[in-house]
Amino acid sequence: MKPFRSRGGRLVARLDPAETGIIGLLLDQLEQLLDADPADSTGDPVIARLFPAGHRSDAALAEDYRGLTEQSLRGGKSDDLATVRATLPDGGGEVRLDTDQAGAWLRTSNDLRLALGTRLDISEESEPPEEIVDEGDHQLAVYYWLTALQGSLVDALVAARAGRR
Numbered sequence: 139m140k141p142f143r144s145r146g147g148r149l150v151a152r153l154d155p156a157e158t159g160i161i162g163l164l165l166d167q168l169e170q171l172l173d174a175d176p177a178d179s180t181g182d183p184v185i186a187r188l189f190p191a192g193h194r195s196d197a198a199l200a201e202d203y204r205g206l207t208e209q210s211l212r213g214g215k216s217d218d219l220a221t222v223r224a225t226l227p228d229g230g231g232e233v234r235l236d237t238d239q240a241g242a243w244l245r246t247s248n249d250l251r252l253a254l255g256t257r258l259d260i261s262e263e264s265e266p267p268e269e270i271v272d273e274g275d276h277q278l279a280v281y282y283w284l285t286a287l288q289g290s291l292v293d294a295l296v297a298a299r300a301g302r303r
Contacts, residue, residue, distance in 0.1 A: 160283075
């Protein structure tokens, strides 16, 4: 990965084919979660992270809040996911984003990290693997790579707003 940089009014990064493949796979998995019938995903800890309760001590109030907001939240997440898909280069290459697209990338990468971090039980004590010896290490490495990608996008947005490159 060549990290995001501000260039010519756009935020630009370069991803290799394996990296775009990983993002595509994660997008597919997130899309499946978002498209699932809410009744079928009750109790899923990832759904609980993506759509947190509106009130922790009053279950009825939390359920009312969910009923008022969940459809809109799902729609927004789906729209952002579609933007990321549309701007992800097929087979690797340059990602070129305007500020609206960058916002969609930030929100979606955050959702991907929440989902993956929840499944992997990431905590403050979690560390990137020193070497990859099994599937768990691979998934953990993907989580930290995604964190770096998101961080480079944040840095590029800050630099663009400050007029730096």
